[in-house]
Amino acid sequence: MVPARHPWRWAGTGLVLVLLAQFAHGLTTNPGWDWPTFAGYFLEESVLRALLLTIELTVAGALLGFLGGIPLAAMRLSRNPVLAAVSWTYIWVFRSVPLLVQLLFWANLGYLYDRLQIGVPFGPGWSFSTTSLISSFGAALLGLALHEAAFAGEIIRSGLLSVDQGQHEAAAALGLPRRRQFFRIVLPQAMRAILPNAANLLVNLLKSTSIVYVLAIGELFYQVQVVYGRNGRVVPLLMVATVWYVILTALLSVLQYYVERYFARGALRTLPPTPFQRLRAAIRR
Amino acid sequence: MIELTGVHKSFGTLEVLRGIDLTVRPGTVTVILGPSGSGKSTLLRCVNHLEKVDRGLVRVDGELIGYRRSGNRLHELSERQILRQRARIGFVFQNFNLFPHLTAVENVAEAPISALRKPRIETYERAHALLARVGLADKADAYPRQLSGGQQQRVAIARALALEPRLILFDEPTSALDPELVGEVLDVLRDLATAGTTMIVVTHEIGFAREAADTVIFMDEGRIVEQGPPAQVLDHPRHDRTQAFLSKVLI
Ligand SMILES: Nc1ncnc2c1ncn2[C@@H]1O[C@H](COP(=O)(O)OP(=O)(O)OP(=O)(O)O)[C@@H](O)[C@H]1O
Ligand SMILES: [Mg+2]
Numbered sequence: 001m002v003p004a005r006h007p008w009r010w011a012g013t014g015l016v017l018v019l020l021a022q023f024a025h026g027l028t029t030n031p032g033w034d035w036p037t038f039a040g041y042f043l044e045e046s047v048l049r050a051l052l053l054t055i056e057l058t059v060a061g062a063l064l065g066f067l068g069g070i071p072l073a074a075m076r077l078s079r080n081p082v083l084a085a086v087s088w089t090y091i092w093v094f095r096s097v098p099l100l101v102q103l104l105f106w107a108n109l110g111y112l113y114d115r116l117q118i119g120v121p122f123g124p125g126w127s128f129s130t131t132s133l134i135s136s137f138g139a140a141l142l143g144l145a146l147h148e149a150a151f152a153g154e155i156i157r158s159g160l161l162s163v164d165q166g167q168h169e170a171a172a173a174l175g176l177p178r179r180r181q182f183f184r185i186v187l188p189q190a191m192r193a194i195l196p197n198a199a200n201l202l203v204n205l206l207k208s209t210s211i212v213y214v215l216a217i218g219e220l221f222y223q224v225q226v227v228y229g230r231n232g233r234v235v236p237l238l239m240v241a242t243v244w245y246v247i248l249t250a251l252l253s254v255l256q257y258y259v260e261r262y263f264a265r266g267a268l269r270t271l272p273p274t275p276f277q278r279l280r281a282a283i284r285r
Numbered sequence: 286m287i288e289l290t291g292v293h294k295s296f297g298t299l300e301v302l303r304g305i306d307l308t309v310r311p312g313t314v315t316v317i318l319g320p321s322g323s324g325k326s327t328l329l330r331c332v333n334h335l336e337k338v339d340r341g342l343v344r345v346d347g348e349l350i351g352y353r354r355s356g357n358r359l360h361e362l363s364e365r366q367i368l369r370q371r372a373r374i375g376f377v378f379q380n381f382n383l384f385p386h387l388t389a390v391e392n393v394a395e396a397p398i399s400a401l402r403k404p405r406i407e408t409y410e411r412a413h414a415l416l417a418r419v420g421l422a423d424k425a426d427a428y429p430r431q432l433s434g435g436q437q438q439r440v441a442i443a444r445a446l447a448l449e450p451r452l453i454l455f456d457e458p459t460s461a462l463d464p465e466l467v468g469e470v471l472d473v474l475r476d477l478a479t480a481g482t483t484m485i486v487v488t489h490e491i492g493f494a495r496e497a498a499d500t501v502i503f504m505d506e507g508r509i510v511e512q513g514p515p516a517q518v519l520d521h522p523r524h525d526r527t528q529a530f531l532s533k534v535l536i
Pocket of ligand 1: 296299301319320321322323324325326327328
């Protein structure tokens, strides 16, 4: 048997290879990219410390955001109109306010309220000075988490809505307890719709952490700015930050691939092999 | 014993059930026939409280379904209590509604473990035995989408049996199946009938009704028009509407 020929596929591949070679040539020969400076700072200690802070903000923001998103989604889907309205309003407000504005607002909370108080309504309470309670890291995390929660809530809600009504009915007809219906039957099926969007949100959050530089928090983007402010080598230092963001996003994408595969069990008749499995099969052949 | 007395149900202004009285003796098979829209599915769904009745009572083995009587008032049960009652009434859907992310044996074992709190190992042994009983011993680890329609429906029947129900309700169990797959599901139903399972089956399979039913019921416009043994209702229907319906189905 002679497999079908694809001349245009070969022509296209050739064209792409030529363009790539040209691009690579430009990257290596144009001195403006200044690769020695890039190499000097890529693994420099202050940059790595800033990178760690970026990762911390991303992980904490995502965890808090999704933890907040679950009750928001549940409230919007609930039959209680007050809960649904509260959730709707929250999502409306936090999707409307630009993240940057929100961050500046939290950082300046001390200007609005110089003391915060918690306690029993009309009873005893404790009061704190606002600036001592909310550090700039706290303000950044608060802003990111509140912002994420609004989007995560909508993503989770859309996933729950995508589960077939027959599944709810079958679970109810079998008399499964309410929590079990949700966690064993509905949520795992909703995950298939939730995951790609959640991964998008997470990648977006990773990059959004660069906005918190306005609060003078030493995350990755802030740190490279500090360095190029000192030595004036803007492009190579921006490249340091860019390459790190690209690497982190790549790691997240690999993770996403495997998590999605896990939740695809039963949804596809047969799972396609992973790239690694395909490679191994090709080598063995 | 299953008893329905004066069951009424409306959706908005549409009155779907207009006073159903029905008694099903334990160990018998009741087949419900009737034209589309006559309220057959709604009736089944009222029996396990998937739909709330507007008026009338449903009793299974003397126990009121969905309500509790105190004095001469009825109070609706809490969701948890209703779920507990449902765990004793099997329901088999027209389009199976198996859980696609669980394997066949996990589908069967799910409810006994989480609704009845049965021990895990025993339940899985029993689930395998039930799958063998419906002829699917070798498909225990398949996911529903890897099974044919007839096989999926047989898993769904095993899933209902796993709760050791007092009663199983079947809502057109074969109408989503290709003709050549109908037989394998009806075989399982016949087998259950012989074993003395109490069943109410909505179906258009007249042949099955003739062989396996103890009672055949003909419904139209929310009422029971005629009921009796199959020989009487199917071969000597007294009502015009029953005759008209049967003449269309029995071509
Ligand atoms: N949830 C609902 N809301 C509004 N109307 C409904 C609802 N469920 C059923 N109905 C209506 O009630 C009537 C009876 O429906 P039902 O499903 O009980 O009929 P059926 O006898 O099972 O018909 P079929 O043989 O087509 O399954 C139909 O007119 C249907 O449109
Ligand atoms: Mg129906």
